[in-house]
Amino acid sequence: MKTKSLILFFALLLQTISAMAQEQHITGRVIDESGAPLHMVTVSIKGTNKATHTAEDGTYAIDVTPNQQLVFSMIGFDRQSFTVGKKQTINVTMRETTETKMQDLVVVGYSRQERRDLTGSVSSVTPKDNVSFQSVDQMLQGRVPGLYMTNSSGALGSANVLTIRGVSSIMGDNNPLYVIDGVPMFGTDRDANSVGTTGGSIPGIAMGGMQTGGGSLQYNIDLNNSFEKNPLANINPDDIESIEILKDAFATAIYGSRGAAGVILITTKKGSKGRTKVNVGYTLGIDNPIGKLDLLNGDQYSQIYSTYYPKGKYPMGYNTDWIDAVTRTAVSHGVNASISGGAKETDYFLSVSYDNNQSYIINNDMQRLSTRFNLNTKLAKQWDAGVSVSINRLNNNAIAAGSIYAAAIKKAPNLPIYDEATGDYYYGYALNSKGSSEAYNPVAMAYINDESVEDTRIIGNGYLEYRPLNWLSLRSEVGTDIYNSFSNIRKGELPEYLTGVIGNQAQESTRNSYKVVVNNLLTINKTFNNHFLQGIFGQSYEYTKERINSVAGSNFFSPDLSGVGAAQTKRVTGAYMQQYALFSAFARLNYQYQHTYMLGLTYRLDGSSRFNRNHRYLSTPSVSLGWRLSNEKFIKENLPFIKEMKLRGSIGMSSKDGNNSYYGAQAVYTLNQLTQYGGKSYLQMSQPGNENLKWEKTITYDAGLDLEMFDDRIKITLDYYYKKTTNMLFSSDLPYYTGYTKENQNIADMSNQGIDFQIVSKNIYTKDFQWQTILNLSKATNKILKLNFEGNQLDQANSSFKYYEEGKPVAQWYLHKWYGVDPNTGDPLWEYKDGSVSTTPPGADYENSQSNKFVCGVALPDFYGSMTNTLFYKNLELDFMFNFSVGSKMINSTKANLLNYTGEDAYNLTADIMNMWQVPGQKTDIPRLNNASVIGNYDYTTAITTTRFLENNSYLRLKSVTLTYHVPHSILKATKFFNQLKIYATVTNLFTITNYSGLDPEVSAFGSSALAAGYDNMTMPQSRSMQFGVRASF
Secondary structure (H helix, E strand, C coil): CHHHHHHHHHHHHHHHHHHHHHCEEEEEEEECCCCCECCCCEEEECCCCCEEECCCCCEEEEEECCCCEEEEECCCECCEEEECCCCCECCEECCECCCCCCCCEEECCCCEEEHHHCCCCEEEECCCCCCCCCCHHHHHCCCCCCEEEECCCCCCCECCEEEECCCCCCCCCCCCEEEECCEECCCCCHHHHEEECCCCCCCHHHHHCCCCCCCCCCCCHHHHCEEEECCCCCCCHHHEEEEEEECCHHHHHHHHHHCCCCEEEEEECCCCCCCCEEEEEEEEEEEEECCCCCECCHHHHHHHHHHHCCCCCCCCCCCCCHHHHHECCEEEEEEEEEEEEECCCEEEEEEEEEEEEECCECCCEEEEEEEEEEEEEEEECCEEEEEEEEEEEEEECCCCHHHHHHHHHHCCCCCCCECCCCCCECCCCCCCCCCCCCCCCHHHHHHHCEEEEEEEEEEEEEEEEEEEECCEEEEEEEEEEEEEEEEEEEECCCCCCCCCCCCCEEEEEEEEEEEEEEEEEEEEEEEECCEEEEEEEEEEEEEEEEEEEEEEEEEECCCCCCCHHHEEEEEEEEEEEEEEEEEEEEEEEEEEECCCEEEEEEEEEEEECCCCHHHCEEEEEEEEEEEEHHHCHHHHHHCCCEEEEEEEEEEEEEEECCCCCCCCCCCEEEEEEEEEECCEEEEEEEECCCCCCCCEEEEEEEEEEEEEECCCCEEEEEEEEEEEEEEEEEEEECCHHHCCCEEEEEEEEEEEEEEEEEEEEEEEECCCEEEEEEEEEEEEEEEEEECCCCCEEEECCCCCCEEEECCCCCCEEEEEEEEEECCCCCCEEEECCCCCEECCCHHHCCCCCHHHCEECCCCCCCEEEEEEEEEEECCEEEEEEEEEEECCEEECHHHHHCCCCCCCCCCCCEHHHHHCCCCCCCCCCCCCCCCCCEECCEEHHHCCCEHHHEEECCEEEEEEEEEEEECCHHHHHHHCCCCEEEEEEEEEEEEEEECCCCCCCCCCCCCCCCCCCCECCCCCCCEEEEEEEEEEEC
């Protein structure tokens, strides 16, 4: 037995020695087409797990047998293979490729990593240049599983709803963190981007609140007297090279307290060494609203109001279509140009763009001017430096478009636009007996008022990098975001007989914000034998300071005077300054063994000045694991059609320290101007401070699968996640004896869970014809696990009528139940909690109103997604995308307003009112005039706190269709001038399939707020846009 063992041992030893004798040491150098060395090129032996990487000077060394093949691969370059044979030196020149592969290089926060090596959940979007977007968030709609984006309005430059994997906070900001070339953006929440539009005063009626027991957004100050800007609108989409979306805790933990709602990394374009490239483009856009409301004409209006108010006067004669009067076909233009290139040691990118966009509301437009300069250079053998600067100016003269549109909807159609006697604008509501005291002329609003906001934003950073070793680098970065915003609201002069109307006054507001970010990083990329280690250790410091000043003036001598300084009466309406800082230290390690087994570790420590010293610091660790099954022998032998297969999982913590302007640990004081002490106003505490406030904490579990098979024909990404957030900030009700109504407290817990799925399929791939389909599906649900001491709370502070209760999703609708119209009497029917049905509206019973409300669902969808198809036939390219949303609900507040004929304002009505009940036995959903639910001058059937106006706004929309013609290279070559030339046409919002009765199922009156989403309150619908453009490079 011992003899046999010795024989076997020596046989194996001889075989090993023989194999080692056959191996030869191969060296070489890898360069690009300009001759510059390429660092971190993967040099692998085909069919094995053995690999190495090139050094900074492009050199490599590896042991290999003569019959084996060496494979050279790097993101952005064609893969090349060489049989070793008798060679001892193999030098390689890599050629750039335009193909997009799954193993691309992605930005993951302070560094880059190959996609195939990711153990966190990261999605990437590479923008196409044959579609023009107004903002970055619009580029992401439907492109990423787990990212929900909806266009809140058709107003130019308005904010949109965008969340990643659901709602992450009840009180705080649910918008993700945006990082542009390493610089976190300032101010993405609703408070930081709201512009007051009152002109310096708020109508007195707006301060009176809502009618008892009813429910309306008509007097909501936040909604009706402000415009929420889109902070991303002043960034030029043409400058963007790629966008990465970090979704799970391992991917976001490196950003600590800002990553709880997800992180969006925006990387701008850089130059290419060795050649100069010039790109130019022009886009012509034509926009019209996607639909038009069916309203009463002048004669129908007179008929309805004369019937309800038989003693009043509502004469016939005029049939003014106010919607047609304030809308138009909008024409927009966009031009852009860039030049990029570089030498052996330096590369650069310089761009400039100008966009002039018209709104489909008359006399409203928006202009954007953007410039960018990116430079990277090698100072010495081991020293690199670079700078990236963008200067953007946005002039939005369309912030009043939504108000003009809403005024046109409500305006009585039996009144003219112009006074026939004088030719001036017709104001007021005479000869009607009733009408709004704010009887604006919508056309006059568009022309005599000057309401605009001018934003100037400078985002820049510079870095210095030292590489003492080819696997080690030290880097220091300094970045800044300087954001200055100036709003000018000038209300034109109005006739003296008008009362309750804002006119001949102005308000000017200036908001200056400054953020500086300092990062110091140590990066490791080391390969030894079958081990690969990538690490980053860093420190970050952020300092933010903002100032806001607002002045108002009234009684101008002339309508031609616009500055507040020219007003006879001037006053300061607001002024404050705040500053805060964040100090962080972080580390991330990624380890691989045999390119098969992966481990990731991340740790970050944040210290925020927004908390008291006892709760200032918080750590956010995370860990991830990955297993590349496709490298295992049992997969290769049994599933040869699989090219790449990886399982990954992660667990980690993220945190949140409140909104940009949040100082909840301190008391809030406001100036009491209603009462005086000693003849003077005084400061009064409006909200008590809470020194025990802590960080919101989120722990996330993620499990994922990445799969490529059938020779890259099918790629699948699947993720399941579960997020639990504790210590959530919530503005909780206080007992009356405290003297205050609410206080911010850490008293809520919430969970989010869901599935993200993406499949990329190359359906057909031939020389002349290619067809690719991308399907994205996402499902997200959340539940409140713990809420204050009572376990539920109704939030009407901002008139959003949302309900919070343990065991239910966040921000539920909480409504009285509409039961229809009694066909025998024409009276409305209501269902009570005990199951009974009555003609008495439950809202009229103040004491029992709340107890007879029902929880009725949420505004965010159960699942959503998109399907994108790209087809190439020779030189023609066709792209079209469907996006869809299922299970969401919307309050059609527009319809509620247009069915309300009992108020003193006598607004116009929907044409549906003509279908009101008139005879016994008639089946209709419009009750008779002066029915049992009309009490006094209030109609409870038109309250938005009823299920009558709660609709399912699920939809399927053909979002975009683009046809592109790529001019053949043979023709371009003959010109000896062009390298690339394409001509394209795009149509957006072509058609929509939905049961929602409003114009646009996507809109949301409260802008970017995910919690207050789900209201269509005479909100401008999106436009149906046609774009025609040309792009050329030479």
